[in-house]
Amino acid sequence: MNKQFILDYSYHNHTTRCGHAKGSDEEYIIQALKSGFRVYGVSDHIFLPGVKQPRIRGDYSLLDEYLTSINTLKTRYMSEIQIYTAFEAEFLPDFISYYKDLLASHKVDYLVLGQHGYVENLQFKFYGNRYWELAEMLKRYTDDLVAGINSGLFAFVAHPDFFLSFYPIFDHNAMEATARIIAAAQKNNMPLEINLGGVRRGMHDYFVSKRYDYPVREFWVEVAKTDIPVLIGCDAHHPAELSNIPLDQVETLLGDLELNLINRLTF
Ligand SMILES: [Zn+2]
């Protein structure tokens, strides 16, 4: 079988500032070079003014140092690799003007839509923590993600099937969420990411099946019926995660699907 999935880029990677990653900024770049990457985007969990989430995202006070560090590496390695400055961010209505300013001032090259939860009264809440109201949380996730896709703020969607990590079964609700996400992505020609973070964590029991948190095959079967652009994201939280890339597992899970794979984004 021809291999579908080849990687010389990664637009989704983290730094130690989030509090749950390892390695210096430069160690990631050096490993990306060793792995033959030509494009590397640093997209740490976005720092949010007024929201404190130790071990989840860096403090807002780190913003200038983050941008300076990446821009220094961008220049230092420019003849070898294209480095981008970015953030992985939830679509959060209270922070739209902050996101717009980051983009308009060219402090970042792009934003990745990684919808893990929402903010209420400057408190961040994960969708999956409210297991007693899963259907409501699924609806909320889908509403928020679709609003983010339609906002024009984001370059691509990280792990669009993230909801299947807290919503265990691919039932009619999951199918409806999938259809809504795909319709929005198609309307906006918004690339969707197959996320390797979920693959690295391995398969778990989800009542009726053993599977990854994400990617989840049922979701990507629906994506394959469209021409939505699809890319792979390393979601590296350690430089070593830029070697030993689990592409064979992705090939096993999704290799027979006719996905519209792309390998470059333009900003
Ligand atoms: Zn992370």
Ligand SMILES: [Zn+2]
């Ligand atoms: Zn990420």
